Amino acid sequence: MTHSSYADSKRETWETFREKNHSFLRTRLIREFLEDAVHQQLLKQALNEDASWAHKAVDLSFKRYYQEVIWRSYMLKTLHWDSIRYDRYHRRRQQRTPLSDQEELFEEAGSFYSRAAEQSLEEELHNYPLWLGFRSLTPYQQWIFSKKYSCGWKDTDIASHLQISRQAVSNAHRKGLKTLRFYAGKREEQ
Structure with missing residues (x-):
């Protein structure tokens, strides 16, 4: 072949x-x-x-x-x-805390961070039902709310500071919001 x-x-x-x-x-x-x-x-x-x-x-x-x-x-x-x-x-987080991701709003406020360091969230509340609701929270929940809304801390920052899980912080925050909604609802009913 x-x-x-x-x-x-x-x-x-x-x-x-x-x-x-x-x-x-x-x-x-x-x-x-x-x-x-x-x-x-x-x-x-x-x-x-x-x-x-x-x-x-x-x-x-x-x-x-x-x-x-x-x-x-x-x-x-x-x-x-x-x-x-x-x-x-991030969509859920944006729905829960819409202002925490908008750093430029806080920068425009100027002295917000300095005021937050000097006074607690309780002093910032001018709505009487919300103030009552905040006062009815546990000290643990009050501290979480103060750090979250006055100081701008994230759940992970709070969790690492307290040495607990982020889920525990989220649960305490959610329960606190439920209490605040209850007190805000009382005001609307009156």
Whole structure:
């Protein structure tokens, strides 16, 4: 057999394989795998030679490619869901404390931080029902409210200062807000 007829028989084998496995080769994963010239050459060698090394080389290269695809997919999904959680967290936080993220408003107020250091939140409240509500809070809740609204601390800052979880701070804050709403509602009923 001459060299050219041997090469023709190789092409026939590859062409025959392509015709027999047309739908298999059209799947996205296989198509993208075979776009790489090295992978395509390995597959052609495995088809044309009966050597086990050629079959193992194709298997190994496909396993590596597939692991990369799985890893890429995992990372994209992780980034996607982390970004959704991040957006959801900041939207909720913005709804709970709309002014805490707007630093420029506090900068325009000028002496707000200096006044907050000198007087407590209780002295800042000019609405009598809210003042009564604030006075009915526990000292723990009053301290949290003072730090959160007078000093501009975040829940994580308060939690680290008190050496408790952020969730505990959030729960105390939520219960305090419920009490303040109750006292504010009493004023509206009168």
